Amino acid sequence: MAANTAQAQQNLPLELNRFVGREGDLDAISRLLRSHRLVTLCGMGGIGKTRLALRAAAKATERFPDGVWLCEMSEATTREEVVARIAAALGARGDSERSPDQALDDVLRSRHLLLVLDNCEHVVADVSAVVERFLTRCPRVSFLVTSREPLRAPGESVWRVLPLTVPGPGPADPLGAESVQLFVDRARANAHDFAVTPERLDSIAEICRRLDGIPLGIELAAARVRLLSVAQIAERLSDRFAVLTYGDRSAPARQRTLRAVIDWSHDMLDDREQTLLRRLSVFSDWDLELAELVCADEALPARSLLDLLVSLVDRSLVTVVGEVQGRMRYRMLDTIRHYASARLAASGEEERLRLRHREQMLALAEELAHNAVAGHGVCWSRRFSSFQRVCAERDNMWAALNWSAERGDAVEGLRLCVALRPYWMVNGLLSEGAQWTDRFLALDCADEALRGRAMVRRAELAWDRNDQVHAVRVGEEGLRLCQEAGDHASVALALNILAMSDIRAGRLDRAGQRLAESVALTRATDDPWNEGIARSTQGALAARQGRLAEAGARYEEALTLLRVIDHRWGVGLTLIGQGRVAEASGDLSGAERCFREALEIQRAIGGAPELARCLAGVGRVLARRGKVAEAYGCLRESLTLCHHTGQRLGTARGLLAVATVAAAQGHAEEATLLAGAADRIREASGHSASGDPWPLRDGSFDRWWQEGRRTDVDEAVRRALRLAETGAAPTGSAPVDADAAVLTPREREVAQLVGRGMSNRSIAEQLFISPATVARHVANINTKLGFHSRNQIAAWINR
Template sequence: MPRPPDRAEAMAAHTAPARQNLPLELNSFVGRERDLSDLLRLIEANRVLTLCGVGGIGKTRLALRIAAQATAEFRDGVWLCELADVTTREEIVTRIATAIGVSEENERELEQTLADVLRPRRLLLVLDNCEHVITDVAAVVSGLLDICTEVSFLVTSREPTRVPGETVWRVPPLGVPRPGEADPLCTESVRLFVERARASSHDFTVTPERLEHISDICRGLDGIPLGIELAAARVRLLSVAQIAQRLGDRFKFLTSGHRGAPVRQQTLRAVIDWSHGMLGESEQILLRRLSVFSSWNLELAERVCGDESLPREEILDLIVSLVDRSLVTVAGEHQGRMRYRLLETIRHYAAVQLGESGEERVLRLRHRDQMLLLAEELADNTVRGSGMAWPQRFDVWHRVMADYDNLRAALSWSAVRDNAAEGLRLCVALRPYWMAAGQRAEGAYWTDRFLAMDSDDEGLRGQAMVRRAELAWDQQDHAHAARIGEEGLRRCRASDDSASVALALNILAMTDMRGRDFDSARERLAEVVELTRSVGDPWNEGIARGTQGALAGLEGDFDSANAHYDSALAILRGIDHRWGVGRTLLGQGMVAEARGDLFGADRCFREALDIQRAIGGAPELARCLAGVGRIAALQGATAQAYDYLSESLTLCQSTGQRLGVARGMLAIATIAERQGMVEDAAKLAGAAAGMRERSGYPPSAATIRPSDGPLAALWEKGRGLEVDEAVELALHLAETGRSPRSSAVEQPPRSTVLTPREHEIALLIGSGMSNRSVAETLFITPTTVARHVANIHTKLGFNSRTQIAAWITERQPHA
């Protein structure tokens, strides 16, 4: 049976509409026109292209421009992974997974999940600043090349990766004017100097005399872009003649000194030395102190870098001065706060200065203390009771996201120095982030690392053990969750830590339920409720009430389950904790579905869906979409069911959730079988069963498995399908199943290019409806409407709603 092309790609684009994560260019890109053209051809023809060259030569800027212009060639986008501060292969994999939105899977290496997700995709991964981990980068790239045949890599490094098939491009310096050049402004280096000089001083003009000095500067700097930008930033303070003279003095020193380093490295070091030497003392102090950050905002810089020798109130002006001198880069705005960073070459230079100053330990401690404050604010906001609105809780979550690389640096610095207490505090505080962001394996790694160190604080170790048990539970390592949870509970009881005791009892109750020890679970949960009510801990009480609902549901007491869930929701709504509300609604929805309360289940799943769309947690969002889809099918809204189940399926596939993929395929197969598409339904059900089996999950109780005959053969055939083929089959079945069955009622005229659902949406757009109005009319989500509109544009070659409306008008019967 023929299938429409690129259906899976269209769904993936709907679920994750962004096709790149490249930063905005904050100034003009100058020169390298011929290089850029050649490199774009190379990236189309070669799967690994490495830009090599010394620091400051412009590798990163060139790579970002190539990636931006190559986006159209990669249907699944281009994705930047900054690797300057990673140290291990695991961190490299995590950075790539984070960039493209892949979630960890239970009991599986993230690298395997990443490979499965990337296998069907055509995308470009930009791996920036790889030289210090080049061996690990090469290993990761080699592994993905073998499995993911349409994934390409653009690497920047001071040395090649040496993976098979790599094409190495040695990034040259910018062209410099020859002595006596008739028109120096035609050369790249001079153009760059003039552009940056005008950005630094808006009244800067080019005169013949200045042009001669600019040419000398560019020749002296050997066409190195970073050096030219640093020199051009000085035109506000010095004439170009003065800049040329001072640089000339600096380079004379090079000819008489040690020349063991390559010439261009000496040149760049000289110009950075020169630029650094022209800074005031306060600017030099701030520059070296800023090297402790991966990126920062003003408030963070003031808290870490300010002291008696560098007053906080001066730091803003000093940062502005360093930006003006091209030593600090504006990274963009996050939550109304500007963020800044150092170019890696400058950061490395500044870090050396920090080490030589004797201040490094003090600055690292201040940095870690600020990260501890941020992480512990997150932990406090997560469990705080009333008096805090959800936007306030969510604000600190965004700040943790922005500073997560700084938090990793604080963890790493603590681990290297065996600072167990501070490391454990960070782990305890970051547990909510690791849980909700799907980074449970990383959380487990750091917590285990610090628990392996000696520590005298038994209460803190108990807190960390309890949080480690929660991570283990989410990873489905139930035995470890029970074991370390019990040990953590014992220590937390001894230290009279009621919040950690309540958390431990909640986790252990869930492990009891998993082992069918319902009496033990009931006793633990009753203790949690009594404890949390006595100390005023609504967060843990709400979680316990929800778990009581799940327990009652397992025992078949649906009325009690619903009552417990209602109690949990009342508590969690009372403290405006929407994440907790969303998780509770999912449980209540499943209980309502089990008891046949379709209206109640639909209400729960849809409200949970709204919450999860705002928060953005992929696993929970996929579960909500699947829940709405299942209920829609039971209510007879087949087209709507297919819409939601298809979106859930695509989201699970794009984020590496194999169990979610298998469940989604089985749900679609079940609906398709009811519609009479029994052959393809049997094949798809077999694919779902095969995927569960290969992934180590037990068979589903609801599986469709014909006993004999042709359908059984199709089931077996489906069982051997690759995941991508099976998902394509599922999406095709959903598209076919949306079409109305044959009817005596004459259908409106339509192009056979569009599916019936697409034509229906096109008619409503032709009447002037917005996407939201169309969604309300057809009882589907606005994002589903947007996906169909995108399909209509693609099929008809349109790019506007006006064209769709005109096309519909032309096909309306005339009076």
């Protein structure tokens, strides 16, 4: 089994050039991280806080078993966005009932890791509140923060990041100064034949003194060595700094120095380079294609942008991030971006550029929305490519949403929310999608058809979050508006969502009526995607009613539709349902085939909830087929994935799956403890018990059950993983396909009555024994045959 879901240990970016100096800072920060859980690096823009934090975090990796994780905060504007960015860095999805804060509590509570929160100065209060919460609730999580001011949170240790050392006026060797070392290193990177002569060294020393040892200023100056001699750079800086007429005269001297050197670097650009620099500030990061679409016009033709962009990179005003989807991506340092953004505002172009930026984000999102549900003519590679593209533009999507909200642009905001629904759904970002959609639905919007589309998608998010009341209320209103607008695709989607809500609430007849209506509509309008979802939901409804053969047929119809349109994500979801039906019917080879195909699809897509369900399905089937060690491997991976991404319901299911296999292998006490823990988690999250009640509840096993219900979820997961790690079956355990001879006559009699669909109470009355005794016989049957439900016993005895 490929370990694609193994947790990475860090997400720190690669260093694109050499780290120079600051050894004393690194040692001090390392000591602080050993003794303090919150360390904040403070200093002015351009002083090197981010680079120092990343190097310190990389050095600390070995001391944090669960990794070090960079969370970029430059685009965050609210407390919710701060939490969302931490969750995104950790891959935490959360689940339905809890706030994102609560979901992160569960993800972080037992993990020993370091979170690096970068560029926090504009959301200091929000970051401080979030950090304080997690410091209190998650005892092994530490924070390394960069900000221009402290968080002022309890227990914070502040490290002031000072400029690099500069050469003194005496005879000491200037090369001993960190600022000179940095200049020389960057100059050689820009001009490989750059040599340090005594004459040049004097000029370099003068440059570093003029720049007060500010790393950003030194890098900007060193980037000019291909165009100017070192003496010319020193002379121009001397002229510029003789009278500091640039920037805010009330600002501290070093901030005025940095502003002056950025002004100097900016003024050395030609008009077209200056224009592109300020226009690029609308992006968080970007590729050439986006830059051409947003920044080009008659004065700045698209064909000229590549050369101009290369020039900005050469001058250290733009940095290369790396390649994503075959496209090189770029960004600006935060200080440069703020500078360029101010220039953009002063130019009078800002609104026009931000509108063009939002138009491109809308185009990308709506392309995804179309490809996600399109019928014939869209191949899977195209669907998946548009999904990946939106993933790459997440920060830009947030910027467009924020800007729309600030302006009160309800129409554009709702269009973005409707279009981003597939992105939010697949990535499990349900809270994020709900928050944004609610924010724009609260605004006045004259376009009732658009409101209806948004409400239907909001209902889908609510259903996935198990918010049944919201799903039905918003879904019914959205259905009405979409029916009035003649939006057939949204009507079909609404009917499917409301039918799923009906099934969950036990309104099975109503669900059947809605699904029949959806199928008729989608067939009449040639909508294979929504028809496939309706057929799949009909399969779930039939399975809920115990009509397994019909359920299998409906799932097969759905698969046929979805395979024809090459929609692998839909195929993967349907295969999970079909696998469950095959499993309940006793068709183990068919069930394993379904789960493994779905697993392959979900690994490629990366949807954590569905991936965990596939792994659990494969594990259950392997256990029943006697492949216990391999089964434990799948169940261990599934449980770890659910626990690490904050899926409480998935964690409960994983614990129960491990418990079921363990019970079949003779570990009845420990299995009962895990089952009790799973039951408590489901209860706490508002979900009813899963399937048949755990059979080992009475007598001596009740103590283990109650202990499990008192066990902390982290401890329960640790115990389950330890148990799965051993994977040891005691001697004498029965293979899955054991002959009926392993059952006692009474057990076989009970199995036959289970096969007739009788309850424990009915069996007890017929055999003149107590229901508790029947439950014990059922447990023994499951243990001997490797089953974990009455449906499996029934399928086996009837076969």
